[in-house]
Amino acid sequence: MVRVRELGEFGLIERLRDQLAPEVRLxxxxxxxxxxxxxxxxxxxxxxxxxxxxxxxxxxxxxxDWTDWRSLGHKMLAVNVSDIAxxxxxxRLATVVLGLTGEEDVGDLESLYQGASDLASxxxxxxxxGDVVRSxxxxxxxxxxxxxxxxxxxxxxxxxxxxxxxVVSGTLGASAAGMRLIADGREAATAGLLIAAHLRPVPRVxxxxxxxxxxxxxxxxxxxxxxxxxxxxxxxxxxxxxVELDQVPALPAVRALxxxxxRNLAIRGGEDYELLMTIPEDRFxxxxxxxxxxxxxVTSIGRIVEADDGPELTLLEGGLVVExxxxxxxxxxxx
Amino acid sequence: MVRVRELGEFGLIERLRDQLAPEVRLxxxxxxxxxxxxxxxxxxxxxxxxxxxxxxxxxxxxxxDWTDWRSLGHKMLAVNVSDIAxxxxxxRLATVVLGLTGEEDVGDLESLYQGASDLASxxxxxxxxGDVVRSxxxxxxxxxxxxxxxxxxxxxxxxxxxxxxxVVSGTLGASAAGMRLIADGREAATAGLLIAAHLRPVPRVxxxxxxxxxxxxxxxxxxxxxxxxxxxxxxxxxxxxxVELDQVPALPAVRALxxxxxRNLAIRGGEDYELLMTIPEDRFxxxxxxxxxxxxxVTSIGRIVEADDGPELTLLEGGLVVExxxxxxxxxxxx
Numbered sequence: 001m002v003r004v005r006e007l008g009e010f011g012l013i014e015r016l017r018d019q020l021a022p023e024v025r026l027x028x029x030x031x032x033x034x035x036x037x038x039x040x041x042x043x044x045x046x047x048x049x050x051x052x053x054x055x056x057x058x059x060x061x062x063x064x065d066w067t068d069w070r071s072l073g074h075k076m077l078a079v080n081v082s083d084i085a086x087x088x089x090x091x092r093l094a095t096v097v098l099g100l101t102g103e104e105d106v107g108d109l110e111s112l113y114q115g116a117s118d119l120a121s122x123x124x125x126x127x128x129x130g131d132v133v134r135s136x137x138x139x140x141x142x143x144x145x146x147x148x149x150x151x152x153x154x155x156x157x158x159x160x161x162x163x164x165x166x167v168v169s170g171t172l173g174a175s176a177a178g179m180r181l182i183a184d185g186r187e188a189a190t191a192g193l194l195i196a197a198h199l200r201p202v203p204r205v206x207x208x209x210x211x212x213x214x215x216x217x218x219x220x221x222x223x224x225x226x227x228x229x230x231x232x233x234x235x236x237x238x239x240x241x242x243v244e245l246d247q248v249p250a251l252p253a254v255r256a257l258x259x260x261x262x263r264n265l266a267i268r269g270g271e272d273y274e275l276l277m278t279i280p281e282d283r284f285x286x287x288x289x290x291x292x293x294x295x296x297x298v299t300s301i302g303r304i305v306e307a308d309d310g311p312e313l314t315l316l317e318g319g320l321v322v323e324x325x326x327x328x329x330x331x332x333x334x335x
Numbered sequence: 336m337v338r339v340r341e342l343g344e345f346g347l348i349e350r351l352r353d354q355l356a357p358e359v360r361l362x363x364x365x366x367x368x369x370x371x372x373x374x375x376x377x378x379x380x381x382x383x384x385x386x387x388x389x390x391x392x393x394x395x396x397x398x399x400d401w402t403d404w405r406s407l408g409h410k411m412l413a414v415n416v417s418d419i420a421x422x423x424x425x426x427r428l429a430t431v432v433l434g435l436t437g438e439e440d441v442g443d444l445e446s447l448y449q450g451a452s453d454l455a456s457x458x459x460x461x462x463x464x465g466d467v468v469r470s471x472x473x474x475x476x477x478x479x480x481x482x483x484x485x486x487x488x489x490x491x492x493x494x495x496x497x498x499x500x501x502v503v504s505g506t507l508g509a510s511a512a513g514m515r516l517i518a519d520g521r522e523a524a525t526a527g528l529l530i531a532a533h534l535r536p537v538p539r540v541x542x543x544x545x546x547x548x549x550x551x552x553x554x555x556x557x558x559x560x561x562x563x564x565x566x567x568x569x570x571x572x573x574x575x576x577x578v579e580l581d582q583v584p585a586l587p588a589v590r591a592l593x594x595x596x597x598r599n600l601a602i603r604g605g606e607d608y609e610l611l612m613t614i615p616e617d618r619f620x621x622x623x624x625x626x627x628x629x630x631x632x633v634t635s636i637g638r639i640v641e642a643d644d645g646p647e648l649t650l651l652e653g654g655l656v657v658e659x660x661x662x663x664x665x666x667x668x669x670x
Contacts, residue, residue, distance in 0.1 A: 035571065036492050037418040037555050038387035038482070043378055052373035053430040053479060055468045083372040095388040097432075097477045133390045137472020142432045144388060144479035147373070157371050220372050236370065 005102035019113035039128035073115025080145035085208035089149035099135030160237035176269025190253035206294035215283035234311035243302035340437035354448035365461035374463035408450025415480035420543035424484035434470030495572035511604025525588035541629035550618035569646035578637035
C-alpha cells in the first residue's frame with residue numbers, strides 16, 4: 001500500500017489520469033483535458049451550456065465503511081449527471097476536486113477514478129481536470145459538470161402551472177431503504193438491489209432529453225426527498241401542490257422490508273436521483289408512452305394548484321390530509 | 336451573530352445570493368443562475384469554452400487569523416480567473432462550493448460573498464450557483480470557473496520551442512513576502528502593498544488576451560512558484576530551460592525587507608498569479624510594447640533550449656550555475 005503523502009500531489013494526479021479510459025480523457029468536443037491551466041471544450045454550435053456542482057464530504061454524504069471506493073467514484077459523477085439530466089441536457093465534461101488527508105491508499109483513489117471513468121464513459125463525459133488538495137480535517141470530493149442543451153429547451157423549476165400533473169420517474173425510497181439496510185447490517189434477498197440503488201444511482205439522461213418536447217413545464221432531480229424537493233418547484237413557480245400518497249411508486253421490496261416506514265422512505269428518504277416533473281394533463285399519456293421508449297416509467301402522483309397565500313403542500317392518503325414535517329433534507333438541520 | 340447551523344442550508348444560500356451585485360447574479364450570457372439544478376450559459380457563437388477549478392482549504396491554503404473573509408472571497412475567485420487568463424480566455428461564470436463546519440458566522444460568509452462579488456463584477460463574471468455542504472473537519476472553498484476563447488487561440492503549456500525567450504509579467508515574490516510579514520507580525524512602511532499582493536492577487540486577464548496574437552507559444556499562471564511551474568511547461572513541451580536569476584524581477588520592497596532571502600521568495604514563493612510565458616525572441620519587443628498598453632510589464636528572464644536527456648532547469652547567477660531543490664510546491668510534500 002502506498003499512501004498519498006508518500007506519492008505527492010503530482011505523482012497522484014498522473015496515477016489518477018492513468019485510470020481514465022482514453023475516451024474519458026479526451027472526447028471529440030474536449031481536445032485539451034487534465035494537465036493545463038484549464039480544459040478546453042468545444043460546445044455544439046448554437047447550443048447553450050449548463051453547469052452544476054455537487055460536493056460529497058466523508059462522514060456526511062458518504063461513509064467509507066459503507067461504500068467501496070469504486071462505487072463512490074460512480075456516485076460522485078452520477079449525482080451531477082442527474083442534475084444535468086434534470087435540465088434536459090447532455091453531460092459533456094467534468095472537473096473533480098479531491099480533498100485528501102494524505103493518509104489515503106493510492107490504490108483506493110485509483111478505484112475511485114475507475115468508477116468515475118466507467119460512469120463517464122457510459123454517458124460520453126470527459127473527466128477534464130480538477131485539483132488535488134490536502135484536507136487535514138477529512139476527505140471530500142467536489143465535482144463540477146458541464147453539459148449542453150438546445151437553446152430555449154432547458155427545463156427549469158419555475159414553469160409549473162396550476163392544473164399540471166405532478167410526475168415522478170421510476171420508484172422512490174429504494175436508495176434510502178438501501179442505506180438503512182447497510183446501516184443496520186440487515187440481510188435480505190432483495191438487499192443487493194436496494195443497496196445498489198443507494199451506492200450507484202443511475203441518472204435519467206435519456207428521460208431528461210425528451211422532457212421538453214413532451215411538454216414538461218418544470219423539472220428537477222430528486223436528491224433531497226420528494227417532500228422537500230417538490231417545495232422547491234412550488235417556490236420557484238409560485239404554486240401549491242396536492243400529492244396523493246397512494247400514488248407514490250415504491251418497489252415491492254421497499255414495502256416488504258419496511259412495512260411501517262416505506263412511505264416515509266419514499267417521500268423523505270432522498271438520494272433517489274429520479275426526475276420530478278410537472279406536465280399538463282393532456283400531454284401526460286403521450287409522455288408516458290415516450291418515456292417507456294427510453295426505458296423509463298413515469299407516474300402521476302398529484303396535481304399543481306393555485307397558491308393563494310403562498311405555496312402550500314398538501315399530502316392526501318385515502319382522501320384524507322396527512323401532516324408531515326418540513327421534510328427537506330437540510331445539511332445543517334436535523335434532516 | 337448568527338451561526339450557519341442556526342440558519343440552515345437553504346436560508347444561508349439566500350443570504351449569500353443577496354450579497355451578489357445584480358450584474359453578478361445574471362449576465363447577458365448567463366440567463367439562469369443560482370437556484371435551479373444547473374445554471375445556463377450562452378457562449379459566444381463559435382468560441383471554445385475553457386474550464387478550471389481550484390480549491391482552498393482552511394489551514395492549508397488560507398488561515399482565518401491571517402486573512403479577512405472579504406479578501407478570501409476575492410482570492411477564491413481571483414486564483415481561478417488567473418487560470419482562465421493564462422489560457423488567453425475571458426472568464427464568464429463561476430460555481431462555488433462551500434464546505435462549512437456550521438459554526439461559521441453568517442456575517443463572515445456574507446463578507447466572503449461581497450469580496451467574490453466585487454471581483455466577479457470587475458471581470459464580468461457571473462456567480463451562477465454551487466453547493467453548500469457540511470464539513471465537520473473544517474472549512475473549504477472550491478470554485479470552478481468557465482471562460483471562453485476564440486477557436487485555436489487557447490494558450491497551452493506544450494508549445495514552448497528551443498530558442499524561445501522565457502518571460503514573466505509583473506514582479507515575483509511579493510505574495511510570499513506578504514505572507515511572511517503576516518506570519519511574523521512584522522511591521523514595515525511597505526507591508527501593506529505586499530500583504531495586499533498575498534491576500535488580494537490581481538489576475539492578468541488583459542495581458543492574457545493579447546498573448547496569442549503577440550506570438551506567445553506557451554503560457555501558464557504562476558501559482559506554485561517559478562522554479563516548479565516552469566518545470567511544468569518544460570515537461571509539457573519536452574524542452575529544457577536556462578533562467579538568469581539576475582533578470583528575475585522583484586519589487587524593491589521585497590529586496591529591502593528580505594535581503595538574504597528575496598531571491599528564494601521570487602523563484603519558490605508561489606501565489607504570484609503572474610503569467611509565465613515563452614515567445615520567439617523576434618516577437619518579444621512588440622509584445623512588451625503591447626503589454627504596456629494593457630497595463631502590464633513583461634520581463635525576459637531566460638531561454639528555452641533543447642532537452643537532450645529529458646527536461647532540465649538550469650539557474651544562472653552572475654554567469655554561474657546555482658543549485659536549488661526540486662522547488663515545486665507540493666501540497667503533500669515539504670514545499
